[in-house]
Amino acid sequence: MARVLVIEDDEVTAREIVTELASHGMTADWVADGREGLTRALNDGYDIITLDRLLPGMDGIDIVAALRERHIDTPVLMISALSDVDDRVRGLRAGGDDYLTKPFAPDEMAARAEVLLRRRQPNVESNRLRVGELELDLVRHVANRNGQPLTLLPTEFRLLEFLMRNAGQVLTRTMIFEQVWGFHFDPGTNVIDVHIGRLRRKIDGPGQSPLIRTVRGSGYLLAPAD
Amino acid sequence: MRPLIDVWRSASSRLILIYGALFAIWCVILLGVVQWEASRYLVGVIDQMLLQRIHYLEVSDPRRLQGTVEAASVIDPKGIMWVGLFDADGKPVAGNITRLPDELVQDGVVYPLKASLADPDANRPARARGVTVHLANGQRLVVAKESNTIDGVGTIIKRGLLWGLSLTLLPGLLGGILIARGPARRIREIQDATAPIREGDLTRRLPVSRRGDELDLLAGIVNTMLGEIERLLGEVKGVCDNIAHDLRTPLTRLRTRLYRTQQQIGQRPEAALLDACVDDIDTVLTRFRALMRVSELEDRQRSACFADIDLAQVIRDVYEFYVPLAEDRGQRFELTVGELPALRGDPQLLFEALANLVGNAIKFTPNGGAVRLTAGVDVEGNARIDIVDSGPGIPTDEREAVVRRFYRGDNTRAQPGSGLGLSIVNAIVKLHGYSLEIGGDAHGAQFSVICNPKAA
Numbered sequence: 252m253a254r255v256l257v258i259e260d261d262e263v264t265a266r267e268i269v270t271e272l273a274s275h276g277m278t279a280d281w282v283a284d285g286r287e288g289l290t291r292a293l294n295d296g297y298d299i300i301t302l303d304r305l306l307p308g309m310d311g312i313d314i315v316a317a318l319r320e321r322h323i324d325t326p327v328l329m330i331s332a333l334s335d336v337d338d339r340v341r342g343l344r345a346g347g348d349d350y351l352t353k354p355f356a357p358d359e360m361a362a363r364a365e366v367l368l369r370r371r372q373p374n375v376e377s378n379r380l381r382v383g384e385l386e387l388d389l390v391r392h393v394a395n396r397n398g399q400p401l402t403l404l405p406t407e408f409r410l411l412e413f414l415m416r417n418a419g420q421v422l423t424r425t426m427i428f429e430q431v432w433g434f435h436f437d438p439g440t441n442v443i444d445v446h447i448g449r450l451r452r453k454i455d456g457p458g459q460s461p462l463i464r465t466v467r468g469s470g471y472l473l474a475p476a477d
Numbered sequence: 478m479r480p481l482i483d484v485w486r487s488a489s490s491r492l493i494l495i496y497g498a499l500f501a502i503w504c505v506i507l508l509g510v511v512q513w514e515a516s517r518y519l520v521g522v523i524d525q526m527l528l529q530r531i532h533y534l535e536v537s538d539p540r541r542l543q544g545t546v547e548a549a550s551v552i553d554p555k556g557i558m559w560v561g562l563f564d565a566d567g568k569p570v571a572g573n574i575t576r577l578p579d580e581l582v583q584d585g586v587v588y589p590l591k592a593s594l595a596d597p598d599a600n601r602p603a604r605a606r607g608v609t610v611h612l613a614n615g616q617r618l619v620v621a622k623e624s625n626t627i628d629g630v631g632t633i634i635k636r637g638l639l640w641g642l643s644l645t646l647l648p649g650l651l652g653g654i655l656i657a658r659g660p661a662r663r664i665r666e667i668q669d670a671t672a673p674i675r676e677g678d679l680t681r682r683l684p685v686s687r688r689g690d691e692l693d694l695l696a697g698i699v700n701t702m703l704g705e706i707e708r709l710l711g712e713v714k715g716v717c718d719n720i721a722h723d724l725r726t727p728l729t730r731l732r733t734r735l736y737r738t739q740q741q742i743g744q745r746p747e748a749a750l751l752d753a754c755v756d757d758i759d760t761v762l763t764r765f766r767a768l769m770r771v772s773e774l775e776d777r778q779r780s781a782c783f784a785d786i787d788l789a790q791v792i793r794d795v796y797e798f799y800v801p802l803a804e805d806r807g808q809r810f811e812l813t814v815g816e817l818p819a820l821r822g823d824p825q826l827l828f829e830a831l832a833n834l835v836g837n838a839i840k841f842t843p844n845g846g847a848v849r850l851t852a853g854v855d856v857e858g859n860a861r862i863d864i865v866d867s868g869p870g871i872p873t874d875e876r877e878a879v880v881r882r883f884y885r886g887d888n889t890r891a892q893p894g895s896g897l898g899l900s901i902v903n904a905i906v907k908l909h910g911y912s913l914e915i916g917g918d919a920h921g922a923q924f925s926v927i928c929n930p931k932a933a
Contacts, residue, residue: 334769334773335773335777336773336825336826337777353726354725354726354728354729354730355729356729356732356733356736357733358733358736406797406798432794432798434825434828434829434832435825436770436825436829436832437763437766437767437770438798438832438836441802442798442799442801442802442836445801445802445805446801448801448805449801467739467752468736468739468752468755468756468759469736
């Protein structure tokens, strides 16, 4: 079972995070103070850390920088009330792996935590991804389903790669936009849905069971057909 | 282009001109009075002399009168005082007056004479004053004196007036114009300082010198007003932002609860209702996020994340991102990217701005329409990005308003959206020092971002 360290000074938010992570099958320990958080993060070998940006004792950025300095590469999900792009950039530059602004939807927070966890435990050979009948060759940039080659555009390939790396995991539109396209704003229209729709038409041939599922109110999920 | 202040049209120049004119008129009146008084005095003196002389001759011995008259005319060769003795028929008997003047009507009264006394045919205009008396023997005695000296005095006074006026007025006017140029230059400085304020930069102030004069007083008042306007606008924006900021937390919690309930009740009919609720809350949250995004961009300092950018790549990324959406709507979406100058900027933000513009173009273009994304260099060496659609277009009178927060045109009210997209675009464009032009006609809108390579 994955162990999460929650460094967060606001009790309400902390409880929300701990509860949500627990409901996703993780054990979470809560620390309110920055210095104590750093000590625990350094010594207790957690799988993932959620880190508030503004903390008593020590700034979140300093904590993540201190961890990276000591070559502790535990994935860090920064959760901050500071929504400015510059703050995000600073957080990620200091060594944070993902950045979520408050207020956040708990399921999105949990989804991001799971994506970080997944990144840590690659479940595939380094150059090949496989989910059910789907196979992605990361070196030759080709994909096939059930041995049938799929013709994918570069963007579609990157999108499919992200979905497959996080197979079984609900991914929100924001997460997809951030991870596949690398932008951190609200694309507004339903562009992401359209991209998913096109990918779906390419990988789910006629008569094949759909691999990409829509999760109402959340996002998308790629999972092998049952 | 600022309107030029003409030195001749400035208030101080006008005042100086009016003052000069009044001064000249006053000088003329003053000297007129002086001249009039002087000539009146001189006339009085001459008349007195004439009367004295004629009285002296009149009462002298009548038998020696002729000799006296001759003697007087001889000792006065320059004609300072003319004297003449005429018989009853008006024929000259003695003296240097050759003709009896007609003007002398009454005895013992001095009359102005028109003609010259010495030579009646002379062209030289000569004025004189004369007096006559009838003597007991029927002869007439005339004494006259040329009054040109009075005119001479008048000429001297007139000349004095001319010199006086030119010596006072010319330096006065020149000095006045020089003085007027000072305030004109400062007004021009103020004009230059207001240019960015008129364009919405309320952080700028008018220049105030250390002199503390009227212009400084005025500039000070305007600066205080600007400060107050800035504070009030900041407050309004602050209130907006605070509402958005503070409501996000409870709304997010509400959304979470609704979402969980929806997950729990599964496929029951009520789930659809909860779905709609979650969608509505998402709409509100999206709008709040956009509002805060505009504020954040507006407050941002330029060049925070600026680097050398490959604008062509950003444009191609935007194009690729939106191609599927346009294809889904059966729209023709064309990309043309020419040679572009090197630019500095924030590629993330420029992508966001262009994505908003292209997203709008696709949204407002009917299915089967056309959207064009073009980039190239304009005549001034700026990179110019045009986004042209075949939608309903933006009426000319709405073009300035569309970049305002929450503004939604009459043509587009039916479309979903926050009315904040163009505010975000505008903020990003401004942050880079670029400019946004809105054009097109009833057959489609055209948005152009003009990127000045020297701006960022």
